[in-house]
Amino acid sequence: xxxxxxxxxxxxxxxxxxxxxxxxxxxxxxxxxxxxxxxxxxxxxxxxxxxxxxxxxxxxxxxxxxxxxxxxxxxxxxxxxxxxxxxxxxxxxxxxxxxxxxxxxxxxxxxxxxxxxxxxxxxxxxxxxxxxxxxxxxxxxxxxxxxxxxxxxxxxxxxxxxxxxxxxxxxxxxxxxxxxxxxxxxxxxxxxxxxxxxxxxxxxxxxxxxxx
Amino acid sequence: xxxxxxxxxxxxxxxxxxxxxxxxxxxxxxxxxxxxxxxxxxxxxxxxxxxxxxxxxxxxxxxxxxxxxxxxxxxxxxxxxxxxxxxxxxxxxxxxxxxxxxxxxxxxxxxxxxxxxxxxxxxxxxxxxxxxxxxxxxxxxxxxxxxxxxxxxxxxxxxxxxxxxxxxxxxxxxxxxxxxxxxxxxxxxxxxxxxxxxxxxxxxxxxxxxxx
DNA sequence: ATAAGTTTGTGAAGTATTTCACAAGCTTCC
DNA sequence: GGAAGCTTGTGAAATACTTCACAAACTTAT
Numbered sequence: 001x002x003x004x005x006x007x008x009x010x011x012x013x014x015x016x017x018x019x020x021x022x023x024x025x026x027x028x029x030x031x032x033x034x035x036x037x038x039x040x041x042x043x044x045x046x047x048x049x050x051x052x053x054x055x056x057x058x059x060x061x062x063x064x065x066x067x068x069x070x071x072x073x074x075x076x077x078x079x080x081x082x083x084x085x086x087x088x089x090x091x092x093x094x095x096x097x098x099x100x101x102x103x104x105x106x107x108x109x110x111x112x113x114x115x116x117x118x119x120x121x122x123x124x125x126x127x128x129x130x131x132x133x134x135x136x137x138x139x140x141x142x143x144x145x146x147x148x149x150x151x152x153x154x155x156x157x158x159x160x161x162x163x164x165x166x167x168x169x170x171x172x173x174x175x176x177x178x179x180x181x182x183x184x185x186x187x188x189x190x191x192x193x194x195x196x197x198x199x200x201x202x203x204x205x206x207x208x209x210x211x212x
Numbered sequence: 213x214x215x216x217x218x219x220x221x222x223x224x225x226x227x228x229x230x231x232x233x234x235x236x237x238x239x240x241x242x243x244x245x246x247x248x249x250x251x252x253x254x255x256x257x258x259x260x261x262x263x264x265x266x267x268x269x270x271x272x273x274x275x276x277x278x279x280x281x282x283x284x285x286x287x288x289x290x291x292x293x294x295x296x297x298x299x300x301x302x303x304x305x306x307x308x309x310x311x312x313x314x315x316x317x318x319x320x321x322x323x324x325x326x327x328x329x330x331x332x333x334x335x336x337x338x339x340x341x342x343x344x345x346x347x348x349x350x351x352x353x354x355x356x357x358x359x360x361x362x363x364x365x366x367x368x369x370x371x372x373x374x375x376x377x378x379x380x381x382x383x384x385x386x387x388x389x390x391x392x393x394x395x396x397x398x399x400x401x402x403x404x405x406x407x408x409x410x411x412x413x414x415x416x417x418x419x420x421x422x423x424x
Numbered sequence: 425a426t427a428a429g430t431t432t433g434t435g436a437a438g439t440a441t442t443t444c445a446c447a448a449g450c451t452t453c454c
Numbered sequence: 455g456g457a458a459g460c461t462t463g464t465g466a467a468a469t470a471c472t473t474c475a476c477a478a479a480c481t482t483a484t
Contacts, residue, residue: 008421012471014410016417017409017410020413021409036431037431043394044394044396048472048475052433054432055434059433061433062431062432062481063432063478063479064429064479065430065431066431067432079417080420081416081420094311095310095311099307106412109409109412111412111416150419173422174418175415176412181233182254182256184256190415190419190422192414194406194411195229196317197229197233197317197321198229199406200317200321201225201228201229201292202222202226203362203404204292204294205292206402207293207362207385209216221440224441247460248462260442261441261442263462263463264442266463267463272462273461273462273463274450274462275448275450276450276460276461277450277451
């Protein structure tokens with residue numbers, strides 16, 4: 001695996017993640033190799049795209065044969081930074097936070113949930129999965145002390161920027177936000193936002209303009 | 213408002229949705245006009261991008277002044293197809309489905325949840341928000357009879373394609389999926405997928421390669 | 425050992441999207 | 455009413471991303 005010489009597009013990284021998912025599946029059922037064509041069909045993309053995406057990071061396949069499933073799986077885990085544990089906190093112990101807690105993908109992929117936070121006194125101290133809901137006011141100190149890497153934000157839009165500022169000051173390095181608002185952070189902090197309303201409205205647009 | 217002559221990029225539609233959100237906020241506090249620069253700062257994009265996005269649909273602003281907030285709000289609602297009600301079903305009455313039910317954005321923006329479905333007998337018949345969980349086997353008929361427009365899919369990846377096929381056959385027109393798998397549908401059906409794992413892995417990649 | 429058949433890796437071409445830059449149009453001030 | 459000051463709308467330029475197309479490299483069959 002070589003290091004990419006130029007910046008990799010976000011769309012490429014998303015597809016790598018998808019390739020990995022399917023490769024893990026193929027690996028589990030004992031399939032040894034997979035062609036770019038097979039991966040493309042599974043992921044709903046094109047063979048050329050698969051090859052181009054992978055080629056940014058090295059040359060993992062064998063001509064005439066395809067890609068070695070197990071080996072490529074490991075390469076992709078390495079590339080995506082999944083062969084190490086990331087420390088994650090969940091901020092907001094509401095329904096969304098709760099749904100996230102249930103999500104097995106976290107542990108499965110090396111994301112360790114080390115804390116859950118809320119500002120509601122009724123929720124603080126309550127057991128929550130393996131953990132206990134902690135007071136949001138302790139969040140910044142905890143982030144700093146426990147070297148938390150990623151914060152998952154599941155709080156109302158109005159509170160989001162304020163909490164983000166505190167966490168950034170405390171040294172957070174990445175944020176996955178479910179708050180329907182745009183977040184402003186310094187360049188060294190990575191942010192992804194999942195916005196339900198935006199997705200639904202995208203569908204509404206598609207339905208409205210489907211003929212055109 | 214003119215109809216766009218060429219296909220509008222998905223990224224543009226996502227931004228329109230974001231502009232709308234902030235415009236509604238500005239409208240609520242009585243602000244009369246907003247410049248592309250102001251909208252850009254709120255949304256984390258550039259003034260040129262804002263103007264270009266809007267220009268695909270018409271010429272809503274006044275030079276020297278900016279865009280009329282209330283009027284543009286209505287135009288965007290129209291463009292995005294939000295001035296009509298869409299019939300939505302939620303498929304999967306687990307934690308994610310439950311979090312979605314709580315989501316006020318649905319009703320607020322004209323998405324009427326007309327049914328919740330699950331295949332688990334323990335859940336069928338239970339009250340769930342305003343509704344009652346229905347048997348998944350009745351889903352296809354309901355979709356056809358009630359002209360359901362959008363299905364929100366909150367079920368395991370392994371079950372997803374099968375359910376999608378049934379709904380497509382029953383006449384569904386759009387799907388918002390939270391199942392971490394790629395879905396195959398005919399061209400006339402719009403699909404959006406929200407994939408937690410993909411977002412987290414995107415952050416993991418960013419953290420791993422932040423220096424590069 | 426050779427031929428036939430696959431499939432990768434990748435420059436080059438093609439498309440799509442964003443950014444630039446500025447004329448045109450509107451408001452406000454004097 | 456004219457000048458100064460903003461801000462839009464938009465072609466053109468720049469950048470980014472995807473697709474093409476084919477030589478190179480490998481496997482398998484004979």
